[in-house]
Amino acid sequence: MTSSTIAGPTARGLLINGTEQPAVSGRTTEDRNPATGDVYVTVPAAATTDVDAAITAASAAFPGWAATAPSKRRDLLERAADLLQQRTDEFAEIMRNETAGTDRWARFNIELGVKQIRHLATMAAEPTGKLLATDVPGQWSMAVRSPAGVVVSIVPWNGPMILCARAITVALAVGNTVVIRPSEDAPITSGLFLAQVLKDAGIPDGVVNVVTNDRADAPEIIEALIAHPATRRVNFTGSTTVGRIVGRLAGQYLKPVILELGGKNPILVLDDADVDKAAEQSAFARFFNAGQICLSVDRIIVDDSVAAEFTAKFLDHVRSFPQGDLSSPDTVVGPLINARAAARVADLVSDAVAKGAQVLFGGGPADGAFHPATVLTGVTPDMRIHHEEIFGPVAVLYTVGSADEAVALANDTEYGLSSAVYTRNGARGLEIARQLQHGSVHINTVTVADDPEAPVGGVKDSGYGHFGSEWGVGFFTDTRWVTLLS
Incomplete structure (x- = not known):
């Protein structure tokens, strides 16, 4: 399988339905090296029309990905972990330029990101339901769990690979499709890099999409991502200040949300x-x-x-x-x-x-x-x-x-x-x-x-909803009651 190399400084595109493309408007935004102040890479400054295109692509890819055999989803994610590990040096170089992360922090991001993907890929094989007790003679009563649909993952810059892998792997493993909104400060390492690795591993087009934006447009883009009718889940990691905004929007549009926020x-x-x-x-x-x-x-x-x-x-x-x-x-x-x-x-x-x-x-x-x-x-x-x-x-x-x-x-x-x-x-x-x-x-x-292999999440103003013992399988799925009367 041919793999792609992400190098910089250069220009990148939105990843929509497996294809890198500019924003419809043609606008771009600059990602600067914190240590030098120089422009490291330019990426598209998406508008709401681009958000709609990304979520529409994810929605169209959802039925096929949800119907993919769990073992196949797991194998593709494990293949992505292999490719990610092979690209450690490449990622470390990009992360140093993009976030001024030290070499050991960049390599730790890959190391833990790979471990997360390998472990969380096994969630594809989690039981998808259970038999319930019932007083009705001759009735089978079942709780059946199925993937929710399109998941919007809003990823920060500070632990870009760790937090991007955590945000999307379980969602993909259980059959959802995703749209990643990476940080304006790290559009490659908190989104585009892993999305490209997943594509190279064989994840079908449209299953993983990436929308980048200019910082000034962030409120509009985030609301468009959450408000879209096809969005079924929202996963946000970042500051408590922005988390409050995401939480309010999720409540307004009735979208289940996980918020992993700040700490003291x-x-x-x-x-x-x-x-x-x-x-x-x-x-x-x-x-x-x-x-x-x-x-x-x-x-x-x-x-x-x-x-x-x-x-x-x-x-x-x-x-x-x-x-x-x-x-x-x-x-x-x-x-x-x-x-x-x-x-x-x-x-x-x-x-x-x-x-x-x-x-x-x-x-x-x-x-x-x-x-x-x-x-x-x-x-x-x-x-x-x-x-x-x-x-x-x-x-x-x-x-x-x-x-x-x-x-x-x-x-x-x-x-x-x-x-x-x-x-x-x-x-x-x-x-x-x-x-x-x-x-x-x-x-x-x-x-x-x-x-x-451990649950992650905070209490009080550090967030709500968390990756529990099943790493969010319950959050990323819908549970329905199904009966069969024989």
């Missing part, structure tokens, strides 16, 4: 923690991908009795992180996604310092899209950084006098995505986990822990 994730370092391990892993959980992961730790809450030791060891790790140079595979903290993001992080730090926070390391203004790794202490509730998701390379250290205080501080937020607890006592860790109001709790490992 805590790590609790208790008085009996392995401090060396906690310091090393907390530093990783804060600064990997320059803190631009929804699961990144935002608040490191340390018991007074180990705070001095933890802080010294944590700072040693942060000082050792190579920063800025994306040409080095060892770089941990690279540029942020754009200069706006870096300026926002600098503003959070500036606000905190003006109100009394202390800078233990780093600080200072942004330099274009780059903000240095920074560690703060003395943060109080009147500071913006205490409440807002940081989404950048800034660590905030808190000290508390007891485990109860640590839990109270960890839960004192509108978010509830991920958390972690460090303690040498497993039973104590489990008891703390029971009290934490987060969609996932990790004991003696980091908030950014991810596993293709």
Whole structure:
């Protein structure tokens, strides 16, 4: 089978019914390299007419794909995983140019994306119904599950392959067709790359479609995607601010939706923690991908009795992180996604310092899209950084006098995505986990822990609806009651 290579800088098209094509209007939009500010690739700036074409193509392809044997759907997805793994170097290069992601983060995206596709492809073989109890003599009563139809997947830029694979694989495995709306900041790595791989693997035309847009047109495009009569499910990963808009639109148009949103994730370092391990892993959980992961730790809450030791060891790790140079595979903290993001992080730090926070390391203004790794202490509730998701390379250290205080501080937020607890006592860790109001709790490992075989989702303002034990099979299917009276 002939495979296509995606290289840049170049121009890309919308992927509709298996064919790359320009927007009907001919308009394009620029995707810029965050590190240099140069245009990396141009993509079509879709309008609602292009949205209609993509969803119409997905709707037309749906009956044939839904009727495809489950084993065939699984085999095609596994073939795509093979091809994706073969293109690791290509993807890593594109991701560095498109998002300023470090080499290790780009390769981790492929590694986990491949694992997700392999595991989630097995959902094609999940049972499609069950026999129900009934009081009617001679009647067979059944709950029958069938694919829902066209799924709209709105994918962010920060973990582009991981989150794109998660958004569409189960939907495809159980027989749905998809329309991907990738991020304006990463149209290739959060949509077009995987769509092309799936096409090269043999997924039929129209089953996977991609619509790109200019940032100014995003509200109109997202509403058109959700409102379209053929759209049956909506899957969004991104900020809580935009998630609220998507949720309102989904409610307005009566479309079931999964929202995976932001977090203010805590790590609790208790008085009996392995401090060396906690310091090393907390530093990783804060600064990997320059803190631009929804699961990144935002608040490191340390018991007074180990705070001095933890802080010294944590700072040693942060000082050792190579920063800025994306040409080095060892770089941990690279540029942020754009200069706006870096300026926002600098503003959070500036606000905190003006109100009394202390800078233990780093600080200072942004330099274009780059903000240095920074560690703060003395943060109080009147500071913006205490409440807002940081989404950048800034660590905030808190000290508390007891485990109860640590839990109270960890839960004192509108978010509830991920958390972690460090303690040498497993039973104590489990008891703390029971009290934490987060969609996932990790004991003696980091908030950014991810596993293709584990459920993902948040509570409170971190989202609703989630990929549960069946990874969303129930969400991506309709259940009907069927009876047969013999």
